[in-house]
Structure formats: C-alpha cells, structure tokens
Amino acid sequence: MTLWLVPLLPMLAGIAIAAFGPQSRRALAAISGGVLAATLILAVLAVAGGWTGALDWGGGIALTARLVPLSALILVMVPAVALPVTVHAALHEAQRGLPRLVGLMLLFTGGMVLVVAAADLLTLLIGWELIGACSWALIGHDWRDRDNPASGLYAFVMTRFGDLGLFLAAMAAFGATGSFAYDALGGLQGPALLIVAYGVLLSAASKAGQVPFSPWLFRAMAGPSSVSALLHAATLVAAGAYILA
Structure with missing residues (x-):
C-alpha cells in the first residue's frame, strides 16, 4: 500500500465537507469522526506495514514519503489528537460556517500528516505551506468580526516570513546535491550546509511561535477554541520542533 493514502484521505474529505457538508451537527461529527478514525487506522497499518510513497517528476525532482521511528509515532498521534478535537468542534462551535470549519480542520490534518511522512524537503514544503x-x-x-481576518493575516505573514528559510534550505540542498531528499543532506558542507541548517531553524522557529515570531501566537487566539486546541496546542506549533528532530 502507498503511504500517500494517509494524508490524502483527510485532505479530500475536508475539501468535500467544506464545499458540500451537511448543516446537521451530528452528521458533521459522524462524518468527520469517521474520516479521522479511518485515517488513524491507515496510519497504524502504514507503520505496521512499512508503507512508503514516491512520485518521480524527473530531473532529480521527486516527492517521497517514508517513516522512521519518530515519524511513525507522530503519524499515529496526529489523527488520534485531531479526532476528538474535530468532533468537539462539530458538536459545539458556532453553527454558522460549521461545515467549512470542520472541512478545513480535516484539510489541515492531512497537511500535517504530509509534513510528518515527508522524506524530502520538497514534500515537506508542500505540507508546510498547506x-x-x-x-x-x-x-x-x-x-464577520473584522479583527479575526486581520489576526489571521498577521499570523500568515509572520509564519510566511519564517518559511522563506525552508525555501532557501530546499534550494541550497538541491543546488549542492541535485536532490531534495533528507538522505542527501549528510553530504552537504560549506555554505550550503549553513544555509540548509539555519534555513530549517528559521522556519521551525516561526512555525513554533518562538522569539521573534511569538506575537503571531497571541493574535491566533482570535480563532475558535477548537482551532487553538488543534493547531496551537497540539500540532502546528509542535511541527517546528518536529522538523528539527
């Protein structure tokens, strides 16, 4: 089986729910809970079966997914955490725009799973930006509360600035080794090694809300409580520490 199934399931389901999801709280909770339960089962099967994924675009550019002990653990934890938080959101957050909220939480979960499963900087970048x-x-x-879009934009710009580090790291790695693969990073030396190391550090610090990027975390509290629980207490902020590890 291919490891791509694990992130693709919540991504595709999230898009469908955001666009066509039911207004019923119970239906949303049942559908989103079922999707995340299935994602969790797929994650466990992927870990047990040693699933991998590869998409070769040619010219040394490829998307790859592979698990090591750390990523295998986090792969299971992400849907396990997202499941109760998303179901709680479906049952308790404000009714207006609820399908969109639940769908975006599923899409986010799929992106986070892709970050965890990535075995190269290009795949990581796709999940990271998602x-x-x-x-x-x-x-x-x-x-409708004008402060909320402003807070979202502030967080977006602050983290995007830090993400430039990951773009620089990917370009430096490819320029020096002809590959985005994590396995190729061991051959880096000189300026390329410094760019990759500090580029990843900069991006990790911005996503984790570390100084000088920490103010975006306070602005991010404008979102619903379930969003804060999923993104800023459990997954997105922890992604910074994860990519360093």
Whole structure:
C-alpha cells in the first residue's frame, strides 16, 4: 500500500465537507469522526506495514514519503489528537460556517500528516505551506468580526516570513546535491550546509511561535477554541520542533 493514502484521505474529505457538508451537527461529527478514525487506522497499518510513497517528476525532482521511528509515532498521534478535537468542534462551535470549519480542520490534518511522512524537503514544503494556509483560514474563520481576518493575516505573514528559510534550505540542498531528499543532506558542507541548517531553524522557529515570531501566537487566539486546541496546542506549533528532530 502507498503511504500517500494517509494524508490524502483527510485532505479530500475536508475539501468535500467544506464545499458540500451537511448543516446537521451530528452528521458533521459522524462524518468527520469517521474520516479521522479511518485515517488513524491507515496510519497504524502504514507503520505496521512499512508503507512508503514516491512520485518521480524527473530531473532529480521527486516527492517521497517514508517513516522512521519518530515519524511513525507522530503519524499515529496526529489523527488520534485531531479526532476528538474535530468532533468537539462539530458538536459545539458556532453553527454558522460549521461545515467549512470542520472541512478545513480535516484539510489541515492531512497537511500535517504530509509534513510528518515527508522524506524530502520538497514534500515537506508542500505540507508546510498547506498547514500554513489552513491556519490562516481557520484563525479568520469568523470573518464577520473584522479583527479575526486581520489576526489571521498577521499570523500568515509572520509564519510566511519564517518559511522563506525552508525555501532557501530546499534550494541550497538541491543546488549542492541535485536532490531534495533528507538522505542527501549528510553530504552537504560549506555554505550550503549553513544555509540548509539555519534555513530549517528559521522556519521551525516561526512555525513554533518562538522569539521573534511569538506575537503571531497571541493574535491566533482570535480563532475558535477548537482551532487553538488543534493547531496551537497540539500540532502546528509542535511541527517546528518536529522538523528539527
């Protein structure tokens, strides 16, 4: 089986729910809970079966997914945490725009799973930018309150600035080794090694809300409580520490 199934399931389900999801709280809770339970089962099967994924675009550019002990543990933890938080959101958050909220939480979960499963900097970047975009939309979910979109935009710009480090790291790694793969990073030396190391550190610090990027975390509290529980207490902020590890 391919490891891509684990992030793709919540991503596709999230898009469908955001666009066509039912208004019923119980139906939303049942559907989103079922999707995340299935994602959790797939994650466990992926860990047990040693699933991998690869998509070769040619010219040394490829998307790869592979698990090591640390990523295997986090792969299971992400849907396990997202499941109760998302079901709680479906049952208790404000009714207006609820399908969009639940759908975005599922899409975010899929992006976070992709970050965890990535085995190269290009795949990591795709997941990294997806969770950043979802966090912007989730923080500004209640857009009728003008302060919320402003807070979402502030968090988006602050984390995007830090994400430039990851773009620089990916470009430096590819320029020096001809590959985005994590396995190729051991061959780096000189300026390329410094760019990759400090680029990843900068991006991790911004996503984790560390100084000087910490103010975005306070602005992010404008989002619904369930969003804060999923993004800022359990997954997105922890992603910074994860990529360093």
